[in-house]
Amino acid sequence: MRKTIGLTLISLAMAGSAHAAGETLNVGMASADAGKLDPHVATSTPDKGLLHWMFNGLVRIKPGEANPADIEPDIAESWTSSEDGLTWTFTLRQDVDCHGDYGPLDAEDVVFSLNRAADPDISAFADSYAAFESVEATGDHEVTITLKNSVPSLLGLLVPYHGGNIVCKDAVEALGSEFERTPIGTGPFMFEEYQPQQYVKLVANPEYFRGEPHIKEIFYRYIPSDSSRDLAFQSGEIDMIYGKQDQTWVERISEVPGTKVAVMTPGEMSVIHLNMTMPPLDDVRVRRAVAHAIDRDALVAFKGPDVTLAAVSPVPEGNLGYTGGVPTYAFSVEKAKALLAEAGHPDGVTIKAIHTTLPGMLTTMEAVQALLREADINLEIETVEHATFHEQIRKDLSQVTHYAAARFPVADVYLSQFFHSDAIVGKPTAVANFSHCDVADEEIAAARVETDDEKQLELWAEAQRKIMDEVCAVPLVQSLQLWAWKDTLDLGVEVNGSLNLSPPVTEAAQFSE
CATH class of the missing domain: 3.40.190.10 (Periplasmic binding protein-like II)
Structure with missing residues (x-):
């Protein structure tokens, strides 16, 4: 080679x-x-x-x-x-x-x-x-x-x-x-x-x-x-x-x-978006089971503590408007299995993802796959070339979408592009709402026009809390940008x-x- x-x-x-x-x-x-x-x-x-x-x-x-x-x-x-x-x-x-x-x-x-x-x-x-x-x-x-x-x-x-x-x-x-x-x-x-x-x-x-x-x-x-x-x-x-x-x-x-190595900000935040319109992910108990089955500490250790930050909110830490005061789902295989059983899946579930072949993203998804397996959640991954991946997920073809993104560091950008109903894939106004989340529309829209800084921060925080309560998505980690040159x-x-x-x-x- x-x-x-x-x-x-x-x-x-x-x-x-x-x-x-x-x-x-x-x-x-x-x-x-x-x-x-x-x-x-x-x-x-x-x-x-x-x-x-x-x-x-x-x-x-x-x-x-x-x-x-x-x-x-x-x-x-x-x-x-x-x-x-x-x-x-x-x-x-x-x-x-x-x-x-x-x-x-x-x-x-x-x-x-x-x-x-x-x-x-x-x-x-x-x-x-x-x-x-x-x-x-x-x-x-x-x-x-x-x-x-x-x-x-x-x-x-x-x-x-x-x-x-x-x-x-x-x-x-x-x-x-x-x-x-x-x-x-x-x-x-x-x-x-x-x-x-x-x-x-x-x-x-x-x-x-x-x-x-x-x-x-x-x-x-x-x-x-x-x-x-x-x-x-x-x-x-x-x-x-x-x-x-x-x-x-x-x-x-x-x-x-x-060699000069650069570890640069902003980090690309990896998020698992769960399509809430597709069974079994239309049941919030199954989505919460997925969240409990993912060990962020293990992902940080796997990716490297000097180049990775754990993510807990739909908005990356360090962005204007971020809050860590959201519902969290402590890693617990037992809790995940109990939620699946409560939802009528005592033998577990199978969920499917279309995924890019980009190595940095794929290794993260494979680590998630291994974690979910311990909780009887079988994640099937179909890999496609990166441009094809973008085309297919925007056609709403994937039950689970792993998306890694860095955006302008203001909460409105992440919330509007990934979690407002106007951004749902398949709509004329689609951006990157792969989960079909719509639970925080009111807060997201109100925050955009709020002129009082404190009230705006409160609206963004409430939007993040609602999104995590419904588990529209599971934030994983922020991966800082890695480059090297002579x-x-x-x-x-x-x-x-x-x-x-x-x-x-x-x-x-x-x-x-």
């Missing part, structure tokens, strides 16, 4: 333009292939990480950080808001160009982008923009956003993450359906080539408004096998590698000479976190001599 990878990378280098040593970055990603490369459609971790290097937002979180407190200008150079927080006006930079021959970016492109992000027929994130009353070009380089009601973090919706990515109108309209495989942005790197199940190639944007990147090309390689990626990294064929989500990987890769690669910033789940490869990144 190592020989095959080496030959593949050598052939890629020969096929690409000739660049001096230190100008080409080879990245190894734990996926078999690209999914959707349209930033308003892409939901998978591998795609979001790649798009991070191609697109800008009106604002951004400072590279290397993930905290909303570190929001700074990006395409917008300044902004103002009305006293009631319902009208926001952004003044745009005038030196931002679209990739290729699509010309300068102006207010029309921003209006088009945000309206597209809010369009449920196009965007996977439309629900996040439901509060937008209008987005208007109030000048060639001025955009005004008017809200129907205040939102927990307007600027958080405008960072280049999910719907906040700004696309170029002319490119989207010219390319049509091909935009999913030919993304055009304004960022430091431009799309050049896609080879299915092999790689996406990016090249430096010489007209980038912050300056031409030092790195001239990036090969974003799809290598789903953990061992194959590790071998490619250790042999020097890969410069940057997406890590296996466990502590032994960190310990092993840290021993490779000349220490000769200087990213130009201290890397503590990345909302987009990939290290910040910007115009400042360069290899040392």
Whole structure:
């Protein structure tokens, strides 16, 4: 396998333009292939990480950080808001160009982008923009956003993450359906080539408004096998590698000479969503049995205490609005079996899950499978490639859905996308409510428009309590982001976190001599 990878990378280098040593970055990603490369459609971790290097937002979180407190200008150079927080006006930079021959970016492109992000027929994130009353070009380089009601973090919706990515109108309209495989942005790197199940190639944007990147090309390689990626990294064929989500990987890769390892926030929270419309999971006693059968301490020990946090609430710890004061289900095989018997299943139950082949997620699900087996809960797992997994779970085909996600760290985002009835899969407004949960709609909706901070926190807390009482889902763990790269690669910033789940490869990144 190592020989095959080496030959593949050598052939890629020969096929690409000739660049001096230190100008080409080879990245190894734990996926078999690209999914959707349209930033308003892409939901998978591998795609979001790649798009991070191609697109800008009106604002951004400072590279290397993930905290909303570190929001700074990006395409917008300044902004103002009305006293009631319902009208926001952004003044745009005038030196931002679209990739290729699509010309300068102006207010029309921003209006088009945000309206597209809010369009449920196009965007996977439309629900996040439901509060937008209008987005208007109030000048060639001025955009005004008017809200129907205040939102927990307007600027958080405008960072280049999910719907906040700004696309170029002319490119989207010219390319049509091909935009999913030919993304055009304004960022430091431009799309050049896609080879299915092999790689996406990016090249430096010489007209980038912050300056031409030092790195001239990036090969974003799809290598789903953990061992194959590790071998490619250790042999020097890969410069940057997406890590296996466990502590032994960190310990092993840290021993490779000349290696920088990063354990980054935010963590992707793994949650088991239980489809409440499908027997036997339509019985809350069975769902509570599942919750009692899962030992989070064992999962943390399995994944590694330095890279994993136990999860107890539908909202990750550390997010604005999180509460740990929710119904909890202590690990107890006996309690789980008793609940099953009470529900009419003294001999246990069988439940089924469609699951991704991504190694980090699959090992977690296999650990859950082993735990459930002890309580006479037989979890059957059907594995499919990651892009297929996303397609099938959104068609409501899985009884149990294991979903690992990092979102903008405000409670409303997790609650609205995963637990409000508007987000139930199969609906026109669907996002990622795989459980068909609707028990906290009132609190989630009220919190979005509540202007009193304390009352808003109380509403979010009550929503979390209701969701856990009904066991719409079982939170498992937060897995922090694990990456490694050669220490000769200087990213130009201290890397503590990345909302987009990939290290910040910007115009400042360069290899040392």
